[in-house]
Amino acid sequence: MNTRYSDKNPLILRILGTAGKALILGVACVFTAFPFLWMVLSSLKTKADILNTDVFFPPDPQWQNITSILFDSPIPKYIFNSMWVSLAIVALQIVSGAMLAYALVFLKFRTNRILFAIVMATYMLPVAATYIPSYIILADWGLLDSFGGLIISSTVSIFGIFLLRQAFMQIPKGLVEAARMDGASHWRALWEIVCPMTKSSFITFGLMNFIGTYNNYMWPSLITKTSDYFLVSQGLRAFFVRDGAYGTEWALVMAASAVVVIPLLVLFAFTQRWFINGIGGETGMKG
Amino acid sequence: MSEIILKHITKEYENGFLAVKDVNLEIKDNEFVILVGPSGCGKSTTLRMIAGLEDISEGDLLIDGERMNDVAPQHRDIAMVFQNYALYPHMSVYQNIAYSLKIKKVPKSEIDKRVREVAQSLGLEGLLDRRPGQLSGGQKQRVAMGRAIIRHPKAFLMDEPLSNLDAKLRGQMRVEIADLYQRLNTTFIYVTHDQTEAMTLGTKIVVMKDGEIQQIDSPANLFNYPANRFVAGFIGTPTMNFFDASCEETGGQVVLQTDTGTIRMNDKKAAALKEGGWIGKKVAAGIRPEHVISAKDGASKVFEGEVGVFELLGSNAIVYLQTASGRMVMNTTDLREYTHGERVALGVMEDKVHIFDPETERTVTN
Ligand SMILES: Nc1ncnc2c1ncn2[C@@H]1O[C@H](COP(=O)(O)OP(=O)(O)OP(=O)(O)O)[C@@H](O)[C@H]1O
Numbered sequence: 001m002n003t004r005y006s007d008k009n010p011l012i013l014r015i016l017g018t019a020g021k022a023l024i025l026g027v028a029c030v031f032t033a034f035p036f037l038w039m040v041l042s043s044l045k046t047k048a049d050i051l052n053t054d055v056f057f058p059p060d061p062q063w064q065n066i067t068s069i070l071f072d073s074p075i076p077k078y079i080f081n082s083m084w085v086s087l088a089i090v091a092l093q094i095v096s097g098a099m100l101a102y103a104l105v106f107l108k109f110r111t112n113r114i115l116f117a118i119v120m121a122t123y124m125l126p127v128a129a130t131y132i133p134s135y136i137i138l139a140d141w142g143l144l145d146s147f148g149g150l151i152i153s154s155t156v157s158i159f160g161i162f163l164l165r166q167a168f169m170q171i172p173k174g175l176v177e178a179a180r181m182d183g184a185s186h187w188r189a190l191w192e193i194v195c196p197m198t199k200s201s202f203i204t205f206g207l208m209n210f211i212g213t214y215n216n217y218m219w220p221s222l223i224t225k226t227s228d229y230f231l232v233s234q235g236l237r238a239f240f241v242r243d244g245a246y247g248t249e250w251a252l253v254m255a256a257s258a259v260v261v262i263p264l265l266v267l268f269a270f271t272q273r274w275f276i277n278g279i280g281g282e283t284g285m286k287g
Numbered sequence: 288m289s290e291i292i293l294k295h296i297t298k299e300y301e302n303g304f305l306a307v308k309d310v311n312l313e314i315k316d317n318e319f320v321i322l323v324g325p326s327g328c329g330k331s332t333t334l335r336m337i338a339g340l341e342d343i344s345e346g347d348l349l350i351d352g353e354r355m356n357d358v359a360p361q362h363r364d365i366a367m368v369f370q371n372y373a374l375y376p377h378m379s380v381y382q383n384i385a386y387s388l389k390i391k392k393v394p395k396s397e398i399d400k401r402v403r404e405v406a407q408s409l410g411l412e413g414l415l416d417r418r419p420g421q422l423s424g425g426q427k428q429r430v431a432m433g434r435a436i437i438r439h440p441k442a443f444l445m446d447e448p449l450s451n452l453d454a455k456l457r458g459q460m461r462v463e464i465a466d467l468y469q470r471l472n473t474t475f476i477y478v479t480h481d482q483t484e485a486m487t488l489g490t491k492i493v494v495m496k497d498g499e500i501q502q503i504d505s506p507a508n509l510f511n512y513p514a515n516r517f518v519a520g521f522i523g524t525p526t527m528n529f530f531d532a533s534c535e536e537t538g539g540q541v542v543l544q545t546d547t548g549t550i551r552m553n554d555k556k557a558a559a560l561k562e563g564g565w566i567g568k569k570v571a572a573g574i575r576p577e578h579v580i581s582a583k584d585g586a587s588k589v590f591e592g593e594v595g596v597f598e599l600l601g602s603n604a605i606v607y608l609q610t611a612s613g614r615m616v617m618n619t620t621d622l623r624e625y626t627h628g629e630r631v632a633l634g635v636m637e638d639k640v641h642i643f644d645p646e647t648e649r650t651v652t653n
């Protein structure tokens with residue numbers, strides 16, 4: 001379709017078309033990247049330069065902003081908290097999500113469809129509606145203001161279940177049956193046959209939920225008050241309001257924000273290949 | 288040693304469909320059992336219940352005397368070869384074959400030894416590092432076979448393992464499976480559509496229709512002594528010719544009277560017909576194409592046919608004729624050319640006539 005379209009059109013139109021696409025994408029890129037760039041540049045400025053809109057590039061890079069965040073602030077602690085809590089949550093979400101998706105796709109039981117409908121119905125529920133019951137449950141269990149509470153309240157990801165279910169449905173049932181005949185339990189079939197074949201969905205799932213949890217603000221700030229248990233967003237905010245509304249050290253806030261993003265960028269750089277594949281759908285799984 | 292017994296096995300699918308009805312089957316150690324029947328008759332369902340991949344709705348499945356209904360497939364010690372091979376695409380051929388041993392925690396060195404043995408016996412040595420995606424259909428088939436035989440299971444289940452191969456390869460693999468069976472001394476349960484596979488491989492054939500077993504017998508008995516009209520028509524290619532006749536007794540001789548001739552019944556058939564009270568009644572009769580002969584060869588004329596299509600197959604020829612009793616097929620080794628529209632007087636080998644009850648379709652006498 002695309003080729004036929006361009007074959008019919010003179011060269012000039014094709015060039016214009018390409019240029020148009022590039023323009024739209026370029027503008028979108030600028031809009032997306034600009035705040036990020038601005039944050040990075042601001043982190044190297046003085047407070048005065050940040051507030052002075054005439055200065056775009058830092059005239060004299062203030063590297064000590066970064067080093068003071070890294071060595072003289074609680075930010076690294078919050079990053080560490082966020083990292084390991086997110087890691088634990090994502091690990092639990094992957095295990096629980098994979099098990100449920102496996103059951104939905106490969107096991108035959110009467111309530112199979114109803115179960116899936118219930119799972120999806122939970123997805124429709126506004127997140128805010130779950131805050132109060134979840135809070136009460138955590139309070140009952142004495143898990144407020146603790147890592148345990150943070151982790152246990154996010155062990156299941158509906159999005160992940162859905163993503164994995166879609167991926168598992170592409171796998172011929174015969175493969176799981178063959179594994180069962182070969183002596184594999186459901187558990188082994190899941191991790192040794194199904195999982196390797198849907199690797200990119202697992203990575204997409206893990207990465208998206210890792211980022212989400214890492215950056216999560218609302219829920220953690222509801223259940224934690226002690227700064228020992230802060231995740232990055234909450235920590236950043238605490239850092240931000242530390243000196244009162246007028247005393248905000250903008251340069252340090254920017255530097256802290258930039259530092260906080262680094263782990264995510266590194267993670268993304270390593271998994272990008274799989275990530276894109278997972279969103280675009282599994283390929284080559286048939287047969 | 289393994290004996291598999293199906294007792295009153297019934298399968299009702301979730302949607303209420305009765306796919307298998309009251310199946311009773313005894314499979315002794317070292318038998319090669321073939322399940323045949325038209326599409327949708329419940330062959331795969333039966334096999335999958337034995338494997339444990341499908342729940343048994345009613346009845347008992349015994350393996351070596353133990354009730355297996357609720358035992359998970361991985362604990363039944365049965366291997367299965369799937370129609371579409373179901374090789375693990377992310378594993379090499381080596382890993383595919385070794386997977387079951389790895390699960391059993393067999394030591395690496397022993398796994399290696401056994402994989403190489405199996406690979407050699409199946410001619411897969413050069414392919415061990417390949418992924419299934421890089422194999423031809425025949426090679427995939429062998430890997431699937433290798434994956435099953437490396438385990439030394441109690442029984443092999445195969446669901447139309449050769450149906451995805453071309454005719455020549457299928458013939459070749461059929462011989463290899465026969466060879467395998469001779470070497471392995473294990474029970475085989477094999478589902479197929481293919482008559483040749485059924486007749487050449489099986490020591491015992493189970494003919495099914497609509498979820499019910501029609502007959503269980505050796506290939507030769509099934510062919511010579513079908514239990515009913517369905518089995519008679521299902522086994523043998525080209526299929527048996529069926530025609531209506533009336534059973535009469537004239538001067539002590541029991542005969543079948545067709546529109547155009549008579550067939551004399553031998554003592555055994557006559558006795559069965561008399562005993563069943565068929566004298567003077569209509570029966571359904573059947574004769575295999577290879578038992579239809581030209582009346583010129585000394586046989587008395589039973590039908591008069593007009594030649595439709597003539598197919599020369601090499602050592603034999605198939606002649607399709609239209610007669611007053613319906614279409615007839617003759618399988619003859621007399622290789623003269625029949626021409627379209629030619630009129631031929633046909634006789635039958637009288638001892639080979641099968642007679643069925645026209646109502647119940649059960650065999651009266653073979
Ligand atoms: N999951 C299911 N739910 C409902 N009905 C089913 C299911 N699986 C199979 N059936 C039905 O059960 C019957 C038997 O199916 P089965 O697969 O055993 O047939 P088969 O003899 O193996 O046929 P074929 O030779 O075509 O493979 C068929 O009519 C089929 O439509």
Ligand SMILES: [Mg+2]
Pocket residue numbers: 330331332446
């Ligand atoms: Mg089938």
